[in-house]
Amino acid sequence: xxxVQSPQAVILREGEDxxxxxxxxxxxxxxxxxRQKHGEAPVFLMILLKGGEQKGHEKISASFNEKKQQSxxxxxxxxxxxxxxxxxxxxxxxxxxxxxxxGKGTSLLVTP
Amino acid sequence: NAGVTQTPKFRILKIGQSxxxxxxxxxxxxxxxxxxxxxxxxxxxxxxxxxxxxxxxGEVPNxxxxxxxxxxxxxxxxxxxxxxxxxxxxxASSYARGANTEAFFGQGTRLTVV
Numbered sequence: 675x676x677x678v679q680s681p682q683a684v685i686l687r688e689g690e691d692x693x694x695x696x697x698x699x700x701x702x703x704x705x706x707x708x709r710q711k712h713g714e715a716p717v718f719l720m721i722l723l724k725g726g727e728q729k730g731h732e733k734i735s736a737s738f739n740e741k742k743q744q745s746x747x748x749x750x751x752x753x754x755x756x757x758x759x760x761x762x763x764x765x766x767x768x769x770x771x772x773x774x775x776x777g778k779g780t781s782l783l784v785t786p
Numbered sequence: 787n788a789g790v791t792q793t794p795k796f797r798i799l800k801i802g803q804s805x806x807x808x809x810x811x812x813x814x815x816x817x818x819x820x821x822x823x824x825x826x827x828x829x830x831x832x833x834x835x836x837x838x839x840x841x842x843x844g845e846v847p848n849x850x851x852x853x854x855x856x857x858x859x860x861x862x863x864x865x866x867x868x869x870x871x872x873x874x875x876x877x878a879s880s881y882a883r884g885a886n887t888e889a890f891f892g893q894g895t896r897l898t899v900v
Contacts (some may be wrong), residue, residue, distance in 0.1 A: 676828065704885045715876060715891035716829070723886070761828060765885020772836060773819050773844060773884040776829040 675700055677764045679777035686752045686784045694747040694780045696762030704765040705738050705745040706774055711758040719747075719760075752784045788812050792877050792892035799867040799899045807862040807895050809877030817880045818860040819889070820844075820852065822873040829876065834884075835860055867899045 677698040684692055696705060704723045708716040722738035722745060733750040749756055759781050763774030793808045811818065816837045821829040831844030835854040849871055851863040860879075864871060874896050878889040 706889075715893050718888040718890070721886075721888060763829075763889075765883075772817065772842070773831050773834045774889065775831070775845075776821075778826060778828040 676775055677762055677777045679760075679762055679780050681780060682778070683781040684783070686782065688754060688784055688786055689751050690784075692749045692752060692782065694749075694760050694762075694782070695744065696746070696764070696777055697742070697744045698764050700743065700764075700766065702738075702740065702743050702764050702766070705736070706763040706765070707736055707745075707747050708761045708763065708776075709756075709758045710761065710779070716761060749782070752782075754784050754786065757782060757784045790877055790879055790890050790892035792875075792895050794895060795893065796896045797898070799864075799897065801867060801869065801899060803867050804863070804865050805867070805897075807864070807875055807877075807897075809860045809862065809892060810858050811860075811877075811879040811890070812858065813879060813881070813890065814857060815879035815881050815890075816857065817882065817884060818854065819878045819880075819884065820850070820860070820862045821876045821878065822846065823876060823894075824873050832862065832875075864897075869899050871897065872899045873897060 680695045707719040710716040736747045738745045759779040761779045763776045790811045819834045820832040830846045833852040835841045877892045880889045
């Protein structure tokens with residue numbers, strides 16, 4: 675079942691912060707975050723596993739609330755290079771999680 | 787390291803034609819996937835494979851077929867192309883189950899059916 679992402683789109687000025695949310699109606703084992711630039715392939719940012727801790731990647735971090743079946747991606751002091759579409763991918767329990775279900779994406783534009 | 791390689795990058799098909807989208811990975815990954823991406827809709831899983839000789843349907847398999855004769859290759863076959871199959875197709879692979887580990891994506895094949 676496709677997770678729901680919000681917001682659908684966001685425009686930031688360079689240096690501002692943003693939060694992208696991802697929620698699922700099903701129990702989750704993992705949440706993945708990918709970024710896709712226009713005309714390119716999605717690129718892996720991070721994975722959060724059930725029972726895992728909040729993770730970070732430079733100025734991009736994420737959290738995973740297992741009870742609420744939600745994850746949030748935090749972009750701090752955004753840079754122009756952060757522009758793109760962000761997808762969350764959710765995995766069911768590890769025994770059946772052969773592939774991810776992706777959300778529709780959040781378009782992020784960082785302007786000078 | 788090439789990673790995941792897809793060919794062709796672009797293709798225009800006429801309604802009713804058939805074609806095969808090629809996907810190859812050189813990372814010795816057991817798990818491979820085909821997704822299609824339509825504007826504003828995210829990535830939808832078409833088929834996946836957990837190893838050579840083993841394939842299974844994803845969310846949107848109708849109109850497609852796959853085979854996995856080797857670990858490296860996972861071609862996607864479109865039979866009797868229809869305009870609804872106009873999309874960008876991504877092949878991906880992962881070392882372990884998709885829920886557990888990072889997926890590596892190819893550069894995509896942009897297909898137009900006219």
